Every structure is written in C-alpha cells, then in structure tokens.
Amino acid sequence: MSKQSSTALNPRTTSYEFLGPPGALLITLGVPITTYALYFGCSEHAGGCPPPLILDRISSALSDPAWWKGLWDTQATLMYFAWYAFCLVSWVVLPGDLVAGTTLRTGEKKQYKINAFSTFLLALGLTSGAIYRYGPESFTFLHDKFVGFITASIIMSVIQGVACYAASFRDGALLALGGNSGNYIYDFFIGRELNPFSYGSFDLKTFNELRPGLILWTLIDISMVCEQATRRGGFSQVTDSLWLVLLFQGWYVVDALYNEPGIFTQMDIATDGFGFMLAVGDLAWVPFAYCLQARYLVFSPVVLGPVATGGVVMFNLVGYYIFRTANAEKNDFRNGKNPKNLEFFTTESGSKLLTSGWWGASRHPNYFGDILMALAWSFPTGFTTPITYFYVVYFAVLLIHRQRRDDEMCEKKYGKDWKKYMELVPYRIIPYVY
Incomplete structure (x- = not known):
C-alpha cells in the first residue's frame, strides 16, 4: 500500500471523545482503580459495604507495603492465564459457523468463526461436573482469590493494549477512524487499529467481547453461590436473592453468547478500534465489577x-x-x-x-x-x-x-x-x- 493510499484509507482523527488525552489517561488509570475500589469498598474482608472509617482504612492500606503485595497472587495469575488459554483452545477445536461482518473501508467483509455459546457450554459442563464430584467448596477459589484474579486480568489488559498499539504501526494496518489522532495516550486508550491480531476467522476484538470476561462473569457468580452454600450447609440453604442474581445475570450472558452474530453490527465491533479501553473493559471490568451483587450477597445474605x-x-x-x-x-x-x-x-x-x-x-x-x-x-x-x-x-x-x-x-x-x-x-x- 502506497503512502498516499494509506493516508486516504486511514485519515487523521481530528476530534476527541472522553475529553481527549486527559480523559483517556483518567479512565486508563481509573478503571483498574475503581475495580479494586468496588472490592475493598464492599467486601467482608474490608469490613462492610462500605466499611466503617473507610478514609482511614484507605490511608493506612496505601501506606502499607503488605497491602500492595496482597494484590498479587501467583496461583490466581496462573489460573487466569490458563483460563484465557482454555478459551483460545476452545475457539480452535470447537466447531462453529462462519458469519460475515460489516463491510470494511477496504470493501472487504471479514469472516468470523462463532462458537462462543458452545465454549460456554463446555466451561459450564466442566464446572458443574467438578462441583458435583467434589462439592461446592471445590469451586470457591474465584471468591477466595478475587483480588489476585483482578490483578491478573489487568495485567492481561495492559499486555494486549501495548501489543495492539505497537502492532498498529505496521504497514497495511487498517486504523479506526477515531483512533488515529497521533497522541499516544489517547490512541493507546481508544484503540488505534480497527482489528488488531486478526488472522483468518480469528479476531482478537470479537474474541474478547464475548468469551474470556463474559463467561468468567457467570463462573464467578457460580463461585459465589458455592461459597454461600459452603457457609450455610448446602445448596438448599442458598438464599433466593443469590439464586435470582445468578439466574438473571447468567441468562443475560447466555442470551449474548447464543446471539453472537448480533455483535458484528455493534459500534464496538464495527467502528471502534481495539485498545486498552476495550481490553480492560472486556477482561477486567465486566467479570469483576458486574458480579458485585452476587459477591455482596455472600456475606450479607438477603431472604x-x-x-x-x-x-x-x-x-x-x-x-x-x-x-x-x-x-x-x-x-x-x-x-x-x-x-x-x-x-x-x-x-x-x-x-x-x-x-x-x-x-x-x-x-x-x-x-x-x-x-x-x-x-x-x-x-x-x-x-x-x-x-x-x-x-x-x-x-x-x-x-x-x-x-x-x-x-x-x-x-x-x-x-x-x-x-x-x-x-x-x-x-x-x-x-x-x-
């Protein structure tokens, strides 16, 4: 592709969203911080929802090296990366139809392999089998290592954000119309390339949209049910409120996965680039912020x-x-x-x-x-x-x-x-x- 044709296909972005680079920087830092804050501001470990004397607790925690070390959990990190690998392998080995996306500016239509729902069924089947065989206490690790999993998901988000931004400078990359501003903070956040790491029917952006984070959200909810069942003496003692949250949120995930072709016309997929914004949103924010109600009901049961x-x-x-x-x-x-x-x-x-x-x-x-x-x-x-x-x-x-x-x-x-x-x-x- 010549320099002239590349410029015509990838024009410079002339307007900002999210208040431009300052807003992009604020959200880049704010999403991980808020994800942690939702846990420490509403958890049994912290002392309530919110915990008493929360400002004093925040001050003492941030000045304590042990608190910072507590954000890291090697086992949780290995588990999280194994989970991401499981989703990748499932995409490869499970059958799926090819569905055409919207027409790109190049005139092409990308073909996407869809098997998110079957990936979910496989994960749910393995989870159910483990719980049936070993009891609810065998699946409480997502509850027990919650902070470590947050950290692992943020690390994965940063890795993907940096890799996608760097890859967007290769020759022939099709950039997002809103992500080619020339400001590295803003472009890193908003997503410079439209479909980075897209090979054949695999596309990183659509893969992240429905698989690792969304399915993990349901598994976290199940882990919360298992934690309450362990504490209260079995699944028959789990509160109706927690069952409702699992049912509602689980059904929402099932609906999204079953109707996977519907995402290809959404703004996130059709026009937005893939950068840190979508990476941290899909991988960290969705599973670890959206499960707040289920997590709360573990230590504050409501009948x-x-x-x-x-x-x-x-x-x-x-x-x-x-x-x-x-x-x-x-x-x-x-x-x-x-x-x-x-x-x-x-x-x-x-x-x-x-x-x-x-x-x-x-x-x-x-x-x-x-x-x-x-x-x-x-x-x-x-x-x-x-x-x-x-x-x-x-x-x-x-x-x-x-x-x-x-x-x-x-x-x-x-x-x-x-x-x-x-x-x-x-x-x-x-x-x-x-």
Missing part, C-alpha cells in the same frame, strides 16, 4: 420470600422482553425482513430507519430494557447500601454516552434526514422520559 421474588422476576422479564424484542425487530429489518410490517423512513441515500414498533417508541429501546434488567439485578440486595446499585448508575451513564455517540455518527451519515427522523422518533432511550 426475599415468594412475593418479593415474584415481583423482581416479573420486573426482569419486562426488561428482557423489551431488550430482546427490540433487538429482534432491528436484526430482522437489517436482514431485509419485516414480519410485523413496521413503518420506516427512507433517507435520500436509500437507507431505511424504523419508525414504529419499539424503534418508534425510542431511538434505543434495547437500552431501556438493559436499564430495567440492571435494576432487577440489584433489587435482590435490598436497600441497605447504595453500593450494590453502582452498576445501574454506571450502566445508565454508559448507555447514554453510547446513544450520544451513535446519534452523532448518524447525523454525520444522514445529514438533514437525521433531523427529520428525530422529529418522528423524538425520545432517545426511555419513551416519554428521555
């Missing part, structure tokens, strides 16, 4: 009773129904199907935008379902601490940010047609509210 359990289940089902049916409408329409005869708006470029069904109620109804499910995951923890509702607040902020990014991209793509569309569908996420 809901049948009425409250039924209410929380119904609330989650409403959120899931909105999430799944909205995504189904979108996927059908993108594939040239319209079984519900939904109305749509045709732009001057020929693109078609849904204006009825869930996509007529708001521009991102699937996000609305996501927020409702996030609340249902937190309700089982009760209302004695706001920390277990951190996920709801974080997720709402994340989805609002994604919605704004998507709207900006659509405005650039459709121009004045996007303003007409917004008049037809005025609500962004929550109908009649936002």
Whole structure:
C-alpha cells in the first residue's frame, strides 16, 4: 500500500471523545482503580459495604507495603492465564459457523468463526461436573482469590493494549477512524487499529467481547453461590436473592453468547478500534465489577420470600422482553425482513430507519430494557447500601454516552434526514422520559 493510499484509507482523527488525552489517561488509570475500589469498598474482608472509617482504612492500606503485595497472587495469575488459554483452545477445536461482518473501508467483509455459546457450554459442563464430584467448596477459589484474579486480568489488559498499539504501526494496518489522532495516550486508550491480531476467522476484538470476561462473569457468580452454600450447609440453604442474581445475570450472558452474530453490527465491533479501553473493559471490568451483587450477597445474605421474588422476576422479564424484542425487530429489518410490517423512513441515500414498533417508541429501546434488567439485578440486595446499585448508575451513564455517540455518527451519515427522523422518533432511550 502506497503512502498516499494509506493516508486516504486511514485519515487523521481530528476530534476527541472522553475529553481527549486527559480523559483517556483518567479512565486508563481509573478503571483498574475503581475495580479494586468496588472490592475493598464492599467486601467482608474490608469490613462492610462500605466499611466503617473507610478514609482511614484507605490511608493506612496505601501506606502499607503488605497491602500492595496482597494484590498479587501467583496461583490466581496462573489460573487466569490458563483460563484465557482454555478459551483460545476452545475457539480452535470447537466447531462453529462462519458469519460475515460489516463491510470494511477496504470493501472487504471479514469472516468470523462463532462458537462462543458452545465454549460456554463446555466451561459450564466442566464446572458443574467438578462441583458435583467434589462439592461446592471445590469451586470457591474465584471468591477466595478475587483480588489476585483482578490483578491478573489487568495485567492481561495492559499486555494486549501495548501489543495492539505497537502492532498498529505496521504497514497495511487498517486504523479506526477515531483512533488515529497521533497522541499516544489517547490512541493507546481508544484503540488505534480497527482489528488488531486478526488472522483468518480469528479476531482478537470479537474474541474478547464475548468469551474470556463474559463467561468468567457467570463462573464467578457460580463461585459465589458455592461459597454461600459452603457457609450455610448446602445448596438448599442458598438464599433466593443469590439464586435470582445468578439466574438473571447468567441468562443475560447466555442470551449474548447464543446471539453472537448480533455483535458484528455493534459500534464496538464495527467502528471502534481495539485498545486498552476495550481490553480492560472486556477482561477486567465486566467479570469483576458486574458480579458485585452476587459477591455482596455472600456475606450479607438477603431472604426475599415468594412475593418479593415474584415481583423482581416479573420486573426482569419486562426488561428482557423489551431488550430482546427490540433487538429482534432491528436484526430482522437489517436482514431485509419485516414480519410485523413496521413503518420506516427512507433517507435520500436509500437507507431505511424504523419508525414504529419499539424503534418508534425510542431511538434505543434495547437500552431501556438493559436499564430495567440492571435494576432487577440489584433489587435482590435490598436497600441497605447504595453500593450494590453502582452498576445501574454506571450502566445508565454508559448507555447514554453510547446513544450520544451513535446519534452523532448518524447525523454525520444522514445529514438533514437525521433531523427529520428525530422529529418522528423524538425520545432517545426511555419513551416519554428521555
């Protein structure tokens, strides 16, 4: 590829997200720190959720070399890297269909091998067999070595972030339109190359999106159930609240893995580069922050009773129904199907935008379902601490940010047609509210 053609294909990024390099640096440092803080700010080991005299505890911990040494666990690190290797080997040996992604700027379409769901079933089968054979106490190590696993996942994220940034400078690399600013802090964070370490049907970005972190999230929840079962005298004594959290979050993971082809049109995959942001998000943040409710219920068990359990289940089902049916409408329409005869708006470029069904109620109804499910995951923890509702607040902020990014991209793509569309569908996420 000539220098001229390379420049045309990979234009310089002229606008920043996340407040530019200062924001990128803040998030690069902040995500690992927050992941640790969610543990030390809400754990039995630290003394509560939050622990008493938390500022004094933070000060004394940070000045204690033993505390810093306690972040490292050699056994947990070896286990984590073995888990990542297991996911890689499973991708190779398990059968899977090839699915085409979106058209790249080069005019090509990458073929992806999909077998995330079968990888999950294999991991779940091995885990269930071990628990059945050796008892729940055999699978409490994810609970017991939680901090060590966080450290290992962050190390893996840094390794991948550095490797992907370095590899993006090779000749012929297709860069992300938003990751070629020339500022090494920002580009390292946001992701400079669109699909780094992509060979044949393997792609590191899509591999990380659904496998190592997402499946591990469910395994961590199972470990929390095993820890509570060990403490309380068996699985029959595990609280209804913890079973609900495992059911809700496990089903969310199953749904994502089973519908793996749906990720290829998402912003993370189609337009974003792969850098430290996605690496630490997929590998560290998702499994070790999203399990907060399950981890809390181990040391602060809550018994809901049948009425409250039924209410929380119904609330989650409403959120899931909105999430799944909205995504189904979108996927059908993108594939040239319209079984519900939904109305749509045709732009001057020929693109078609849904204006009825869930996509007529708001521009991102699937996000609305996501927020409702996030609340249902937190309700089982009760209302004695706001920390277990951190996920709801974080997720709402994340989805609002994604919605704004998507709207900006659509405005650039459709121009004045996007303003007409917004008049037809005025609500962004929550109908009649936002």
